[in-house]
Amino acid sequence: MRWFGFGFNAFGQICVHDPNKGAGTDVAKEVKVIGPAELTGHVDRSGCCLKTSRIKASWSRRASLHLVGDGGVCLAGFQAVTSDESCGPSVVESRGCKDACISELYLTIAFSDRIESWDLQKKEKTPSWSMEIKTQSQGTGPLLNLPLVPGGYIATKPPLYRPLSPDLRAKSLALGAEHAVLLCATGAVYTWGLGSHGQLGHGGLTSEEEPRAVEALWGMSMSCVATGGWHSVCISDGGDLYVWGWNESGQLGLPSRGLRKATLQQSSQQAGALCQDTSSSPGEEPQEGEKHEEVFISIQAFPALLDVTPSCEVSTVSCGSRHTAAVTTTGDLYTWGWGEYGQLGHQALISSDEPQRVEFFREQQMRVIDVVCGTWNTFAAVVKEEVACP
Structure with a gap:
């Protein structure tokens, strides 16, 4: 198993610079590692x-x-x-x-x-x-x-x-910036802490001092939970991904007004540089009868089902401060959200409110088996993809 990292590297947490090997073009001196780099x-x-x-x-x-x-x-x-x-x-x-x-x-x-x-x-x-x-001895549980x-x-x-109350029968726990998401042995999900960005999943923005069951997930057994700065995610036993909380940077994989606005501004600037005459620009308002209002989500206060990829299930997930990464059962890594430090792994400093596959691992015939997000970076564990004999 090999580990790769990408994103924020200002302190050498991805690639440690070795002064004995000289400076050169050492990626360890880069603050932003925009593509997967193998950890030493x-x-x-x-x-x-x-x-x-x-x-x-x-x-x-x-x-x-x-x-x-x-x-x-x-x-x-x-x-x-x-x-x-x-x-x-x-x-x-x-x-x-x-x-x-x-x-x-x-x-x-x-x-x-x-x-x-x-x-x-x-x-x-x-x-x-x-x-x-x-x-713990054998037979007393994991x-x-x-x-x-x-x-x-x-x-x-x-x-x-x-x-924590023993009645919760805690199985795993994820801690966000100021909130917590607990997975019980029964598959139920409980949350508590700050709720100002909908990260508790109870449908409102109020905080909770004690663990409270996420009622929208009641009756569905979950197998994995993760938290970002102000967002939360979980995976069902069937491999479905549920998301809730703050989506300002597209970290939920839902349409983000902030990201779309930034993209439009960048496109307008590029178009303006190519053509000074904007009187007949294709970006004008549509004619009457053609208007349609796109729905943007800044805060998702209760769990929403996110279709990462229609062809396979999600096996594990991790969250950074404002980005999310998920591994599918086919061994592919998908990332979305804030990417200004390269933490999405797409060889560019881009953000996205849609899950996109990190093509590097597929191109290198590597199968991703685990992912861990730091606040502004991402780490992926891979194995060599086994190629079936003809």
């Missing part, structure tokens, strides 16, 4: 290359989880150029970990017997918060996925530990 592997003290199993990302950092053997967590990005000077735990201190999650302030690591949260703004050699957990921990979850800012 980490090497342990013995010189062995560590294989990345998972990626977790925040705005300025990337955490690579190496879960094979002793494994560990390696950081790339802000204050993480060298392990000796970086904040947070070293690879040695994270060996044996089972999972990790990262925010701008904290790196949380899960072991089989404990949870540790490290303050990334300090160079302390001990975690700022920790809790012991009972070692380990919870961070940020879920026994009895609650780890928030992005203090107080780090927040309790």
Whole structure:
């Protein structure tokens, strides 16, 4: 399995610049990586290359989880150029970990017997918060996925530990800028937190202090949830994608007035440069009887079904601050939303309110199996596409 990244790279969270290899045209010095670039592997003290199993990302950092053997967590990005000077735990201190999650302030690591949260703004050699957990034996169910921990979850800012009712039977949890989306073992979805952009999916813009079921999804079993800055998505057991929340940048894949207006302005400027006479421009208002009003959506306050591609189902999804990426069962990656840093992977700094396939992986005969969005970037795990013998 290989990992590729594209988008915001100001801190080297995608491509780490190695000064020993010279400057040249090193993509690591680029703030915007507009096309998929393969992530360089980490090497342990013995010189062995560590294989990345998972990626977790925040705005300025990337955490690579190496879960094979002793494994560990390696950081790339802000204050993480060298392990000796970086904040947070070293690879040695994270060996044996089972999972990790990262925010701008904290790196949380899960072991089989404990949870540790490290303050990334300090160079302390001990975690700022920790809790012991009972070692799970066979037959007691799967380990919870961070940020879920026994009895609650780890928030992005203090107080780090927040309790959850055991009645919810939490399966996975996604944290947005100021809201949360919870998937229960029953397939039900609950949300809480800030609701000013419709990101809670309850049909209004009010906030919720406690988890509340998304009634529009009631009766449909969901298998995956994800959150962006102010939008939310989930996948049903049947592979259908539901979206809700803020759509100003087209991050829901629904018609965005802001994006269409920007596109029209750009087209008008280009047309004006070619032709000074606009009296007979084809962009004039249509004649009477021809007018039709296009529907734009700035806020979608309840879940809407999004048809990413009519030919296949969605297997996994991830959200950035204002963009979304989904992997289909055929191994294709689709992205949409804000793309001014190249986070959509289309080899250009464009935004889109329609899901578009990232052609790079298809052209390289690669099958995408996972996707993780940072705030302004995207990371994709791929395997070589198996070609059937004639």
